[in-house]
Amino acid sequence: MNASDKALSDTKNLSEQAHARIRRDILNGELFPGDKLQIETISERYGIGIAPVREALNRLSSEGLVVRKSQRGFFVAEISMESLEELVKTRIWLETLALRESIRRGDEEWEEQLVLSYHRLARTHRRMPPEAGRELSEEWELRHKEFHLLLLDRCGSGWLLGFCSTMMDQAVRYRSLSMNVHPSLLRREGAAAEHEALLNAAIERDAEHACRLLADHYTTTLEGLRDVVSGKPG
Numbered sequence: 095m096n097a098s099d100k101a102l103s104d105t106k107n108l109s110e111q112a113h114a115r116i117r118r119d120i121l122n123g124e125l126f127p128g129d130k131l132q133i134e135t136i137s138e139r140y141g142i143g144i145a146p147v148r149e150a151l152n153r154l155s156s157e158g159l160v161v162r163k164s165q166r167g168f169f170v171a172e173i174s175m176e177s178l179e180e181l182v183k184t185r186i187w188l189e190t191l192a193l194r195e196s197i198r199r200g201d202e203e204w205e206e207q208l209v210l211s212y213h214r215l216a217r218t219h220r221r222m223p224p225e226a227g228r229e230l231s232e233e234w235e236l237r238h239k240e241f242h243l244l245l246l247d248r249c250g251s252g253w254l255l256g257f258c259s260t261m262m263d264q265a266v267r268y269r270s271l272s273m274n275v276h277p278s279l280l281r282r283e284g285a286a287a288e289h290e291a292l293l294n295a296a297i298e299r300d301a302e303h304a305c306r307l308l309a310d311h312y313t314t315t316l317e318g319l320r321d322v323v324s325g326k327p328g
Contacts, residue, residue, distance in 0.1 A: 112150035192246035
C-alpha cells in the first residue's frame with residue numbers, strides 16, 4: 095500500500111469511528127435534538143480529525159439523525175410527536191409485512207436462533223447500576239434490536255430489513271431521550287411478557303397473531319412516550 099492509499103484508509107477508519115461514536119451519542123440522548131454540531135467541537139470531543147468528522151456528519155445526515163442547514167452547518171435532527179407517530183405507523187406497516195414472510199419462510203435454525211436471542215434479551219438488565227454513571231444499558235438495546243430484527247430475518251428482502259433496522263434506530267432515540275427525562279419509563283410493565291408472546295407466536299407459526307402482537311407492542315410504547323415527547327408534565 096502506497097502512502098496515498100494508506101492515508102485514505104486511515105481517514106476512512108477514523109470516519110467510521112466518528113460515525114459510530116456520534117451516532118451512539120445521538121441514539122442514547124447524549125446529544126440533544128436541535129444541538130448544533132460544530133465540526134471543530136465534535137473533533138475535539140472525540141479526538142478525531144476534522145475531515146473524518148465532516149464525512150461522518152454527512153453520512154449521519156443521509157441517515158436522518160443529523161440535519162445539514164445551508165450556511166448554518168450541522169444539527170442533531172429534531173423530534174416531535176407527529177414524527178414519532180409516523181415512525182410507529184410505518185414500522186407497523188413494514189415490520190408486519192416482514193414478520194409474516196419471515197414466519198412463512200423460517201426454518202428450525204431460525205427458531206433456535208430466535209429462542210436464544212429472546213433468552214439473551216430476558217437476561218439483560220435494562221437499567222445500569224448506579225456506579226455506571228448512566229441509566230440505560232447499551233447491551234439491552236443491542237439485545238432488543240437483535241431480537242426484533244431476528245423476528246424479521248427470514249423475510250427474504252435485504253432492502254426491507256435495512257429499512258426496518260433504520261427505523262428501529264430512530265425508535266431507540268425517542269426512547270432514550272424520553273427515559274432521560276422520565277426514568278420510570280425504564281420499567282414499562284408488560285414489555286418482557288410482550289416479547290415472550292411474540293416469540294411464542296412466531297415459533298407456533300401464527301403469523302396473524304404475531305403481527306397483531308407486534309403492532310400492539312409498538313402502539314403501547316408510543317402511548318407511553320406520548321406525554322414526554324409532547325412536552326407535557328408526567
